[in-house]
Amino acid sequence: MNKKWKALRDAVQQNDVAKVIEAAAAVELSGEKSYYDFCKMAIQQGSGDVLGALLKAGDGFQFSKVVSLVWRDHDRYEERIENEKLARELIKEAYASPNPETTLPALYTVIKGDWNPIIHAGDFLNEDSPIELLEVCLKDKSAYTDPPFGDCVEKTGLFSTPKLDFILSLDPGTYKSQPVIDKALITVSAKGDIDKAVLLLAHGASADTDNAEALCVAAKSGNQDLVDLLLPYVSLKIYGEKIVTQLQYKNVDQSIIQSVEDATKAALQPAVKTPAPETVAVEPAAAEETPAQDDRFKRLDDDTLTETKILPNGSTLMTLFNFAARQQTVIVMNPSGNNPQPAVVSFDDLDKAFTDSMQEKFDALGKTAKRAAQYKSVMG
Secondary structure, X not given: OOHHHHHHHHHHHOOOHHHHHHXXXXXXXXXXXXXXXXXXXXXXXXXXXXXXXXXXXXXXXXXXXXXXXXXXXHHHHHHHHHHHHHHHHHHHHHHOXXXXXXXXXXXXXXXXXXXXXXXXXHHHOOOOOOHHHHHHHHOOOOOOOOOOHHHHHHHOHHXXXXXXXXXXXXXXXXXXXXXXXXXXXXXXXXOOOHHHHHHHHHOOOOOOHHHHHHHHHHHHOOOHHHHHHHHHHOOHHHHHHHHHHHHHOOOOOHHHHHHHHHHHHHHHOOOOOOOOOOOOOOOOOOOOOOOOOOOOOOOOOHHHHHHHHOOOOOOEEEEEEEOOOOEEEEEEEEOOOOOOEEEEEEEEEOOHHHHHHHHHHHHHHOOOEEOOOOOXXXXX
């Protein structure tokens, strides 16, 4: 082993990411056996960051390279098979490593965005998959594949209620999701797993799938609580009688059959029309006081009213008070075709005593009073 490779090995052993990146840039990792050995070493040390740096420098799972004078398709196939084998061995090592929650996601990033990966997302997953790996998988929105929601549910979620809950929270919501959760409901119902059934039903799983198979297998498992859970979700008008007939020919507890039969009869009963409630005469509510009748709304002073009356039809006059700056602005909106233009008529400084008295009046009203007429005025 020359000095460059020795420097890379030492950097990996020291878990020094910066040195690994520097040393890896000085050698050609791709296709070298030492590349695989260093990745395995990083996994055994539980260093996801070092592993990620190596995989980036070595261009992914390129551990083996066939060298021949004439490039042939057979050589390409042999190389791919060998790299797939080595990648699977690294995944096994990662599950046994001290930190699978970091090493497994580092390995998974190699196939993200690859239209033709050596191994697929499902190859990473099993019942022991950590939450961190599931998150990376379900947030993988590459251009070539959908997130492996089905693999996450079937290979991991069905073995752990908390992990199933986490997986469902990251449902990508594609057209492929619904068949996955419908099938999962049947699976957990056959096992009598009521906790997972509750999660799947809450997430929108259909209990009618495959002629209400979930209810059938739940009844056969002898779980009355699960049967009671599923009954309200099944279209008993359609499937109820068929299910009862099937259960009668199976070795199913008679009390469970009876519960399904009773629920089916109740569903088939015609709806009872409730009599219309008697009409009760309601006295009309007292008319709301108009601004003119409400003392809180003050009339304009005579001078302002005169100025307003001589404005052209369609005009709007607005008086604005700025108490903080002790200023008053009067705005007239003159009609001009379909696009009236505002014009500032005056902008006067107000003395502090006046603004304080006006502020008190506005505070007493609790809101700005607006005069409802052909003009608008903000006033106290």
